[in-house]
Amino acid sequence: FLFRLFPLREQGMNCRAKPVTRQEIQAFKKSKEVMQRFVCAYQLMLSFYGIVLINEETGELKRAENWAERFKNLNRFSHNNLRITRILKCLGEMGYEHYQVHLVKFFLTETLVRETLPNVKRSALDYFLFTIRSKRKRRELVHYAWQHFKPRGSFVWGPHNKLMKYR
Numbered sequence: 001f002l003f004r005l006f007p008l009r010e011q012g013m014n015c016r017a018k019p020v021t022r023q024e025i026q027a028f029k030k031s032k033e034v035m036q037r038f039v040c041a042y043q044l045m046l047s048f049y050g051i052v053l054i055n056e057e058t059g060e061l062k063r064a065e066n067w068a069e070r071f072k073n074l075n076r077f078s079h080n081n082l083r084i085t086r087i088l089k090c091l092g093e094m095g096y097e098h099y100q101v102h103l104v105k106f107f108l109t110e111t112l113v114r115e116t117l118p119n120v121k122r123s124a125l126d127y128f129l130f131t132i133r134s135k136r137k138r139r140e141l142v143h144y145a146w147q148h149f150k151p152r153g154s155f156v157w158g159p160h161n162k163l164m165k166y167r
């Protein structure tokens with residue numbers, strides 16, 4: 001189900017899911033209907049995780065009304081982290097890099113600032129962060145993570161001397 005909604009150009013965990021080609025991705029992007037369905041699928045998955053897309057243009061997110069219940073599910077079942085990584089990669093493939101940035105920052109905020117998703121923290125730092133295609137945006141998010149990570153001295157996702165100088 002998920003591999004059909006969020007196709008990748010790489011082989012995923014499901015050996016039956018055939019990777020898509022660059023040509024297929026370009027064809028998807030040219031179809032307004034396909035792209036609308038893609039955003040609907042993204043919203044469906046966000047809803048499952050207790051998140052709402054509040055601005056389709058920017059990709060801005062917020063907690064859903066049922067966030068506490070859904071976050072319990074996210075914390076309990078780590079297989080969701082693989083699915084989120086897949087969704088993030090697919091967002092990049094489909095031209096929704098700005099959606100990627102908002103979703104990763106959402107998870108960094110929930111794991112590091114609000115501390116509501118402790119069991120998602122490692123995936124957010126080890127995997128979600130590094131799905132971001134834009135080097136500049138990825139650096140901004142690594143810096144954001146470093147600012148909120150405790151204890152800061154244990155932060156291993158970027159060189160501390162560069163993070164201290166980052167502007």
